[in-house]
Amino acid sequence: MGKETGFLEIDRKELSKRPIEERSKDYKEVAIPLTEEEACDQAARCMNCGIPFCHNSCPTSSLIPEWNDLVYNGLWKEAYEKLIETNDFPEFTGRVCPALCEGSCVLSLDREAVSIRAIELAISEKAYKEGWVKPVIPTKSTGKKVAVVGSGPAGLAAALHLNRTGHKVTVFEKADRFGGILKYSIPNFKLEKSVVKRRIDIMEEEGIAFQGNTHVGVDYSVEELKNNFDAVCLAGGSRVARDLPAEGRDLKGIHFAMDYLEQQNRRYLGDNVDPKIGITAKGKHVVVIGGGDTGSDCVGTAVRQGAKTIRNLELMPEPFPTRTANNPWPEWPFILRVSTSHQEAEQNGQIRQYSVMTKRFLGDGKGNLNRIELVKVGFEKDPATGRMNLEEVEGSNVVIDADLVLLAMGFVNPERELLSKLGVEINERGNVKVDETKATSVAGVFCAGDMERGQSLVVWALAAGRIAAKSINKYLSK
Numbered sequence: 001m002g003k004e005t006g007f008l009e010i011d012r013k014e015l016s017k018r019p020i021e022e023r024s025k026d027y028k029e030v031a032i033p034l035t036e037e038e039a040c041d042q043a044a045r046c047m048n049c050g051i052p053f054c055h056n057s058c059p060t061s062s063l064i065p066e067w068n069d070l071v072y073n074g075l076w077k078e079a080y081e082k083l084i085e086t087n088d089f090p091e092f093t094g095r096v097c098p099a100l101c102e103g104s105c106v107l108s109l110d111r112e113a114v115s116i117r118a119i120e121l122a123i124s125e126k127a128y129k130e131g132w133v134k135p136v137i138p139t140k141s142t143g144k145k146v147a148v149v150g151s152g153p154a155g156l157a158a159a160l161h162l163n164r165t166g167h168k169v170t171v172f173e174k175a176d177r178f179g180g181i182l183k184y185s186i187p188n189f190k191l192e193k194s195v196v197k198r199r200i201d202i203m204e205e206e207g208i209a210f211q212g213n214t215h216v217g218v219d220y221s222v223e224e225l226k227n228n229f230d231a232v233c234l235a236g237g238s239r240v241a242r243d244l245p246a247e248g249r250d251l252k253g254i255h256f257a258m259d260y261l262e263q264q265n266r267r268y269l270g271d272n273v274d275p276k277i278g279i280t281a282k283g284k285h286v287v288v289i290g291g292g293d294t295g296s297d298c299v300g301t302a303v304r305q306g307a308k309t310i311r312n313l314e315l316m317p318e319p320f321p322t323r324t325a326n327n328p329w330p331e332w333p334f335i336l337r338v339s340t341s342h343q344e345a346e347q348n349g350q351i352r353q354y355s356v357m358t359k360r361f362l363g364d365g366k367g368n369l370n371r372i373e374l375v376k377v378g379f380e381k382d383p384a385t386g387r388m389n390l391e392e393v394e395g396s397n398v399v400i401d402a403d404l405v406l407l408a409m410g411f412v413n414p415e416r417e418l419l420s421k422l423g424v425e426i427n428e429r430g431n432v433k434v435d436e437t438k439a440t441s442v443a444g445v446f447c448a449g450d451m452e453r454g455q456s457l458v459v460w461a462l463a464a465g466r467i468a469a470k471s472i473n474k475y476l477s478k
């Protein structure tokens, strides 16, 4: 423990943010990393708890108190080495992780949690600046070949470890660029796309082959996969978006959030998005349906594109600002969160609405969406079954202007085409069934990330990719 009284003397400092007036006009990252001095101060707040709940609640089991102590003592290289012992890509989690660790930090019982994520980002960026993040070229070859299907965080983590163990790894990606949701869904203002490319470039130097524009199961057959590789790691994510089959759904102007976000990231990367299929919020009354990360990313993008009005609708009730009795520490706090995108929208008078359901989409008579009808809802407990039933509040219907609706209601399951061709078993939640080693029902086929867990978080995908790589290695060593 660096400074025994640090938590008593120093206040929490989070990542600073660029001013709203400035950042809402561009797509550059909103967050400003801590300076070295600030990171040292913040690390001094860590109490090096006997039971570090932060470590226990991190899916990568990050050695948080250890690297906090190293940062406090100015041992940055050692801190970086400690950090990557369990987390391969702190540059991603340092930017987009909700920081499950901070939710269970012991300090948060009495004061504000240690700024773990901000310190992680400071370590990661210092490591890149100092040139400590170097390609690790494998020193031996096992002669075995492994295919990784999907280049999101789960596939990247699996590929990194399999390659370093000496297997020949090919990452197949159906998109033209690599990184999965990191590349084409999460907006640049949260995660600069050059940060993803910087990592892929290093992995290529390490000897991993990246094959883009290749939809496995379509452009590359399952027979080729089986004949050319000794093992397979499926890391295709959970990509089937939840739809809203309300009246008027086929009107022009209703889109899935992923399509909208991908187009904006492509524009940022210099691609030409055909105006005939291009979706833009400019000058429109935008309604984003879904109050999670994806919805928030759509709000931030619509702000930057110059929407006339933005409403973000959520079916569930507004969370409380602080923990409730049935959500005690060290559980993740299910509290009201205000993302940087919501701050931007709210500053411009835009609205977030809870407990509201879309009844139907209304058109202008020419096939274009121009309004939607909403109704307030509540949840009533069914005394017989104990289940919560959705009830509409009578007389609460309203019609509002909407000429662009973005559906951001999550994902139901992974795409099935490749999975059914491979014959892997699917679990009751519609995801790929795996055991604790991430092995599927088909010998030699493993699965990691959203494809087996369901839509989740980057940090869970990274952790799963590591487990799958370890299990594949064991399987190939037999």
Ligand SMILES: Cc1cc2nc3c(=O)[nH]c(=O)nc-3n(C[C@H](O)[C@H](O)[C@H](O)COP(=O)(O)OP(=O)(O)OC[C@H]3O[C@@H](n4cnc5c(N)ncnc54)[C@H](O)[C@@H]3O)c2cc1C
Pocket: 096, 097, 098, 149, 150, 151, 152, 153, 154, 155, 172, 173, 174, 175, 179, 180, 181, 182, 185, 186, 214, 215, 216, 217, 235, 236, 237, 238, 261, 293, 294, 297, 415, 418, 448, 449, 450, 451, 455, 456, 457, 458, 459, 461
């Ligand atoms: C808009 C949005 C914002 C998010 N924001 C956050 C956030 O702030 N913080 C956070 O922690 N999490 C966030 N998430 C969730 C997080 O991004 C995912 O949990 C994570 O990316 C899952 O990683 P993955 O590797 O399993 O899958 P993905 O990232 O989905 O990658 C899967 C890849 O596999 C490819 N693929 C699929 N099938 C095939 C095939 N047959 N052949 C070849 N390639 C294939 C896909 O094209 C894709 O590139 C967000 C998700 C979305 C949609």
Ligand code: SF4
Pocket: 045, 046, 047, 048, 049, 052, 053, 054, 055, 064, 065, 068, 104, 105, 106, 107, 114, 116
């Ligand atoms: S729980 Fe908080 S204070 Fe305790 S070791 Fe972890 S980061 Fe430090």
